[in-house]
Amino acid sequence: MEKLVKVLHKSTFHSDLQRNTVWAMSNLVRGKPTPDWDHIKLGILAFVQVLKIPQFDEAVIDALWGISWSSGIINSFFPY
Numbered sequence: 001m002e003k004l005v006k007v008l009h010k011s012t013f014h015s016d017l018q019r020n021t022v023w024a025m026s027n028l029v030r031g032k033p034t035p036d037w038d039h040i041k042l043g044i045l046a047f048v049q050v051l052k053i054p055q056f057d058e059a060v061i062d063a064l065w066g067i068s069w070s071s072g073i074i075n076s077f078f079p080y
Contacts, residue, residue, distance in 0.1 A: 001028060001039040005046050022050055022059040026066030029073065040070050 008021045029035055029043045047063040047070075050056070 001025065001035070001042050004028075005042050008046055008050075018050075019056070019059045019062070022047070022062045022066070026062045026069065029066050030069035034073055040073055044070050 004021050004025050008018060008025070025043050025046060029040055035043075043066055047066045050059050050063040053059070
């Protein structure tokens, strides 16, 4: 996940690389077995950064899916 976050920050906005990176990250956080908490935190922070660029619809959609899947995983780490 760390390397994908670095790629995301280095890629130019509105690029195919950025869109594909966000897509890959969203799929990683929904994967089985459950990713480590540190990877999920990195993913959530990156997804929030993508949400700040609303012109890039496909990446925003993937970021929202990533946040959604991450929130389900968070409940398994911190049951209430």
